[in-house]
Amino acid sequence: MTMLWLSIGTLLLIALWFLSLPLRRARAIHDWQQRFEADDHAEAQNLAVYERRLSALKSARDRGEIDVARFEEGRHELDRNLLEDTEAHRRMPLRRPLSGRLMIPLVITAVMAASMIGYRWLGADGDLALHAAQQDVLNTPGASMKTLVGRLEEEAGTQPDNPKVWSLLFPLYQKIGQPGQAIDALERLIELEGRRVDLLAQLAQIKFFVAGRSLTDEVHALIDEILDKDPREPTALGILGVEAFDDGRYEQAINYWRRALAGFEDSASAEAIRKGIAVAEQRLEQSANEAGLVVD
Structure with a gap:
């Protein structure tokens, strides 16, 4: 169990390291973007192209190659193209490198909370506790099968809706000569798992032998249900x-x-x-x- 939580903690630390990576790289990216924008001469080049084309248009007008109407139409076209190029290259002002720093701890907290809640709801926390209880008994010198049954009964009290507890208990009750408790555990397992044929067959078998190998009405009804399904x-x-x-x-x-x-x-x-x-x-x-x- 300890190793599991250590593993989960290690994985969370790795995830948090990756989540904080953008914040740690923000200063370098900000400085690079500033240098890039400072060295970007696209607007000056667009303006120079505009001036050359306007000058050529004026020369054509002065030489009489185009009339005033075509000159005005051409100049308006150049103005529109320059305006579109300027709008396309307009940049938003850069924010400060640490402007989003508060989001990082919020995201980290959300990830940790979601991980813990998700594990509680979808993980095998109960199964791990059950396994730990079994291992504790098996590693205890002189522990008997009744000791194991006692520990499993404790787990049944803390997690009564875990079918694995009852699937372990009912065969142990049979082995220590407690068929009544075995029947109760098996019936509880059937409540949780549904009326599966294999579980019903085991229940019918226990009740048959408890009744002195007699085919009682209850056992007969169980067998009819079983054979109807299989x-x-x-x-x-x-x-x-x-x-x-x-x-x-x-x-x-x-x-x-x-x-x-x-x-x-x-x-x-x-x-x-x-x-x-x-x-x-x-x-x-x-x-x-x-x-x-x-x-x-």
């Missing part, structure tokens, strides 16, 4: 397979588990499903054999 969701299909297996409906359990097998990405879950299918097939074969013996 008919191939593996966790929901796995739950239905477990319920069918416990009820002795082995063929149905095998069907659910085979459909679920295609959706599991981790090898451990897939291997557990394969073992369940193998056991269900053995039970199904055993049931068939026993039925054959009874008929005989």
Whole structure:
């Protein structure tokens, strides 16, 4: 966390250095502009050209090459051109080099305020605090998983709208044997993240096992919602397979588990499903054999 603020401070200092650059260069630019304007003889050159053309016009009149009307027309044209050239080259008086110096601290203050406010609203300040809490526990000798849960609960109290807090808490509650708290944390996460299929599937799974592997009305409603959104969701299909297996409906359990097998990405879950299918097939074969013996 300290390194982050040091990095932010360093970047701000660099930004402030660039922002103050125009002010620090203002004197040199002002002096250069003054020298340029002092050495600029464009107006004198325009006036000299005007005088030469007017003189040529007068000579043409005196020699009788043009009449008075054409002379006056030509002179008015020269006057208009000179006036336009003079207006085009007219310059505003130079301001003092430090005339805008008050804008620099105002801009610097605005940049710093916008950076801090923007980071508070759009940055990951809460996530950094959460990470710092985790690292503090992990670096504490003898710290247990319950210690980590306690620290995360403190973060949940200070930033209850951060979904990452609850996504960390609910699996930890499961690991320390607190399924009720796991359900509460997961339901809070669903409130924040929306009714995502993966979250609903985990909620259905926890409630299913809390109910003693029973397909209660609440669990059944969750599974219906999940499969309506994703008919191939593996966790929901796995739950239905477990319920069918416990009820002795082995063929149905095998069907659910085979459909679920295609959706599991981790090898451990897939291997557990394969073992369940193998056991269900053995039970199904055993049931068939026993039925054959009874008929005989």
